[in-house]
Amino acid sequence: xxxxxxxxxxxxxxxxxxxxxxxxxxxxxxxxxxxxxxxxxxxxxxxxxxxxxxxxxxxxxxxxxxxxxxxxxxxxxxxxxxxxxxxxxxxxxxxxxxxxxxxxxxxxxxxxxxxxxxxxxxxxxxxxxxxxxxxxxxxxxxxxxxxxxxxxxxxxxxxxxxxxxxxxxxxxxxxxxxxxxxxxxxxxxxxxxxxxxxxxxxxxxxxxxxxxxxxxxxx
Numbered sequence: 441x442x443x444x445x446x447x448x449x450x451x452x453x454x455x456x457x458x459x460x461x462x463x464x465x466x467x468x469x470x471x472x473x474x475x476x477x478x479x480x481x482x483x484x485x486x487x488x489x490x491x492x493x494x495x496x497x498x499x500x501x502x503x504x505x506x507x508x509x510x511x512x513x514x515x516x517x518x519x520x521x522x523x524x525x526x527x528x529x530x531x532x533x534x535x536x537x538x539x540x541x542x543x544x545x546x547x548x549x550x551x552x553x554x555x556x557x558x559x560x561x562x563x564x565x566x567x568x569x570x571x572x573x574x575x576x577x578x579x580x581x582x583x584x585x586x587x588x589x590x591x592x593x594x595x596x597x598x599x600x601x602x603x604x605x606x607x608x609x610x611x612x613x614x615x616x617x618x619x620x621x622x623x624x625x626x627x628x629x630x631x632x633x634x635x636x637x638x639x640x641x642x643x644x645x646x647x648x649x650x651x652x653x654x655x656x657x658x659x
Contacts, residue, residue: 443621445623446621446626450627454613454614454627454630454634455634457609458610460607460608460609461600461609461610461638464527464609465595465596467534468534468535468538468595469592471539472534472538472595475538475543476538476543476546477542477543477546479539479540480494480542481572483495483547497539498543501536501539502544507601510529510530510534510601510602511604513529513533513536514533526605529605529607534598537598542588542591545588549580549583557576561576589642589646589649590646593642596639596642603615610635611631614628
């Protein structure tokens with residue numbers, strides 16, 4: 441196999457591969473947001489069984505590496521007879537992963553609301569759904585913005601593990617280009633730069649939101 445030099449074409453191939461990293465991150469974050477909200481509400485539910493099921497779900501996905509979760513979804517589904525491509529497997533595994541972490545983040549934000557708020561809503565006769573919808577969640581969402589954006593940064597970087605199961609995103613494309621050019625410093629330096637460009641603005645946003653919230657709470 442001929443080794444070709446790393447040039448502008450290879451650079452743009454790597455940059456264009458970022459669209460799949462962004463797409464996978466967006467799907468996992470959107471699906472994880474829906475699942476995370478359900479998990480968070482179950483964790484603070486008045487009923488016992490939803491709390492136990494949600495706690496078990498969180499313990500499983502927080503207690504196992506993301507790489508193992510990707511392997512289990514991709515290879516497990518194929519072993520069970522369900523043909524699944526790397527794109528769907530990565531999206532499912534990352535969605536479940538995000539659901540567990542966002543659920544725990546948002547559970548903490550909900551419980552950060554002073555108990556008096558919940559007690560006052562109960563005294564007014566509001567049931568669980570209305571209590572959450574009108575009193576608790578609007579306040580918790582303000583607290584949750586900074587840690588949620590911070591988790592999104594980790595999720596974007598976590599998509600790099602999808603390369604292990606054959607999904608061609610940013611990291612996998614870098615591996616392919618490196619095999620053709622044998623220029624690891626240039627290739628993975630470019631990959632790292634693209635990740636930095638994707639994640640750094642979000643990190644700054646999370647930091648600014650955290651500072652803004654801390655200032656508002658001290659007034």
